[in-house]
Amino acid sequence: MMRAGASEDDALLARARRGDEAAFEELVLRHTPRLFRLVGRMAGDDLEAEAVLQEAWLRAWQAMPRHQAGRPFFPWLARIALNVARDRWRKRAPLDFSDLGPRVEEVPDAEGLGPEPELERREALDRLARGVAELRPAYRAVIALRYEAEMSYAEMAEALGLPVNTVRTHLRRAKIELRRRLEERDAGLDG
Amino acid sequence: MQDWMDELLADLPAEPMPQGLILRLQARLRRARRRELWVRRAGRLALAWAAGLGAVGLWSNLENLAGILPVPTLAAALDWLLQALASPLDVLMAMPASLVAWAGSQGTALTLAFALLAVSAFFGLASLLEDQTEQSEVVT
Numbered sequence A: 001m002m003r004a005g006a007s008e009d010d011a012l013l014a015r016a017r018r019g020d021e022a023a024f025e026e027l028v029l030r031h032t033p034r035l036f037r038l039v040g041r042m043a044g045d046d047l048e049a050e051a052v053l054q055e056a057w058l059r060a061w062q063a064m065p066r067h068q069a070g071r072p073f074f075p076w077l078a079r080i081a082l083n084v085a086r087d088r089w090r091k092r093a094p095l096d097f098s099d100l101g102p103r104v105e106e107v108p109d110a111e112g113l114g115p116e117p118e119l120e121r122r123e124a125l126d127r128l129a130r131g132v133a134e135l136r137p138a139y140r141a142v143i144a145l146r147y148e149a150e151m152s153y154a155e156m157a158e159a160l161g162l163p164v165n166t167v168r169t170h171l172r173r174a175k176i177e178l179r180r181r182l183e184e185r186d187a188g189l190d191g
Numbered sequence B: 001m002q003d004w005m006d007e008l009l010a011d012l013p014a015e016p017m018p019q020g021l022i023l024r025l026q027a028r029l030r031r032a033r034r035r036e037l038w039v040r041r042a043g044r045l046a047l048a049w050a051a052g053l054g055a056v057g058l059w060s061n062l063e064n065l066a067g068i069l070p071v072p073t074l075a076a077a078l079d080w081l082l083q084a085l086a087s088p089l090d091v092l093m094a095m096p097a098s099l100v101a102w103a104g105s106q107g108t109a110l111t112l113a114f115a116l117l118a119v120s121a122f123f124g125l126a127s128l129l130e131d132q133t134e135q136s137e138v139v140t
Helices: A006-017 A021-043 A046-066 A075-088 A122-136 A139-149 A155-159 A164-190 B004-009 B021-060 B074-088 B089-105 B108-139
Strands: none
Touching: A006 A021, A006 A046, A006 A075, A021 A046, A021 A075, A021 B021, A046 A075, A046 B021, A075 A139, A075 A155, A075 B021, A075 B089, A122 A139, A122 A164, A122 B004, A139 A155, A139 A164, A155 A164, A164 B108, B021 B108, B074 B089
């Protein structure tokens, strides 16, 4: 998927800082679809996702002078959106990346995940989407960053403010938790 | 290493982006920019008014200014400087009290005039420094 190049984002940001409103609106146009996929997966609700996006873009505009030229724009924007989500959902669904399970060394390797169950693909996708929606917010966030926003581990690390290895571990834990929930549901359906 | 879950997660069904979302986002940003512009203008107008009132207050008390503004002698100034070098913290702590005592010895109108001028100068300078800091961040 072709995305706005980093140099194009830098040029738009430079113009926006000088007061070019159209330049910042161009950034909104370029990055909102990807940001919506990320926030939408975390929020699970269009209205809430839009509210988060509104606030995120507002904060991004206010924080624009502090964005370092040359650094990737989308991870910075994603970080703002995650902070907005955390602030909004503080009471109902805390978004906390500091406590996502056992220590790093104790997490089993993802290669232990078995082959795809024999299900129609569509049904599998629906089940998986429901499973993701039921995950704790922090797990939903790492899955959304990786698979909805299609961010690299380095970009995810920048958005989350965590080391790359920690991000890999969080994602592995998220998938393991997801697999566990799906198996529990299967066991429940089988009676 | 990719597995079946990676493939499915990359293909999860998602809600389409609401129609008009980008336009609404852009519109809200425009409103926020306008609001900030008006707040800045109102702030600067208030500062200008405060400075103007302060100046008017001073002007109307001009004939009383002589003898009010403390003009230290060279000896007193040197003495103060030596004290400041010896005990800077003590001198700094004593300054607000001296200022309050001096202000108390003046008329209310004159004190208010000085206060208005001082406040408007302070906030005007802060605003100027903030603008210069933003510009330097843009350059870097």
